[in-house]
Amino acid sequence: xxxxxxxxxxxxxDKKKLKKTxxxxxxxxPSKETIEQEKECGKTS
Numbered sequence: 001x002x003x004x005x006x007x008x009x010x011x012x013x014d015k016k017k018l019k020k021t022x023x024x025x026x027x028x029x030p031s032k033e034t035i036e037q038e039k040e041c042g043k044t045s
Contacts, residue, residue: 030038
C-alpha cells in the first residue's frame, strides 16, 4: 500500500464542465432579540 493517494484523476478534472448554481441560506440564525426573548421565557418557567 502507498501512503499517498492517487491524484491523477483529480489533476485531469475540468472545472469548466461544472454547472453554476446559486446557493440560498435556508437555516438562518435567530436575531439577538429573539435569543433574548427565549432566555427570558426560560427563566420564568
